[in-house]
Amino acid sequence: MPATPPLTKCLACGGATVRATRRNTITYRGRSATYDAPGWWCAKCGEGYFDDADLDHYDRALADLKAEVEGVLKPAEVRRIREKTGLSQRTAGRVLGGGVHAFQKYESGSATVSDAMANLLRAIDKHPAVLRTLCKAKGVAPADRKRAARHKRSA
Numbered sequence: 001m002p003a004t005p006p007l008t009k010c011l012a013c014g015g016a017t018v019r020a021t022r023r024n025t026i027t028y029r030g031r032s033a034t035y036d037a038p039g040w041w042c043a044k045c046g047e048g049y050f051d052d053a054d055l056d057h058y059d060r061a062l063a064d065l066k067a068e069v070e071g072v073l074k075p076a077e078v079r080r081i082r083e084k085t086g087l088s089q090r091t092a093g094r095v096l097g098g099g100v101h102a103f104q105k106y107e108s109g110s111a112t113v114s115d116a117m118a119n120l121l122r123a124i125d126k127h128p129a130v131l132r133t134l135c136k137a138k139g140v141a142p143a144d145r146k147r148a149a150r151h152k153r154s155a
Contacts, residue, residue, distance in 0.1 A: 007040065010045060010049075011049075012047045015042045015043055016042070017042055017043070018041055018043050021036050021038045021039075022036075023036065023037070026062055026065060028062065028069055031065065031069050033065040037058065038053075059110070063075055063109025067113070071118075072114070075108065075109045078107050081122075081124065085131055087131075089103035094138060095131070095135055095140050096120055096121070097117065098117065
């Protein structure tokens with residue numbers, strides 16, 4: 001189902017809005033990045049209007065830029081490492097820390113991974129025995145080998 005325009009006329013100039021994707025630049029702590037921004041754009045003055053789905057694109061681009069500036073893992077990298085280990089988001093939060101919803105937040109970009117968590121994820125990515133030790137300490141069965149193997153084949 002196509003998106004419905006929030007406005008058919010631009011609030012700034014009264015021109016007609018059209019559905020399009022345009023390049024948009026965001027800035028965080030003096031660093032800039034460009035991303036594709038879907039939205040309703042005024043054909044006359046270029047003003048943009050965005051719905052929740054459009055703003056998700058902005059949120060993901062900002063999360064990636066923040067991770068780059070802060071020197072921590074991007075959401076996609078957090079997901080890649082977690083899936084490689086075979087852990088669910090809930091189990092990863094329990095074993096590695098942060099709570100049951102932490103990895104959902106990290107992977108969606110709604111929360112930035114701390115330096116400590118980024119370092120821990122990098123360590124288990126390179127040294128899976130570290131994860132087995134942590135699982136044992138928390139009384140959690142190590143990750144399902146079949147699940148981790150499926151991820152490895154698809155990567």
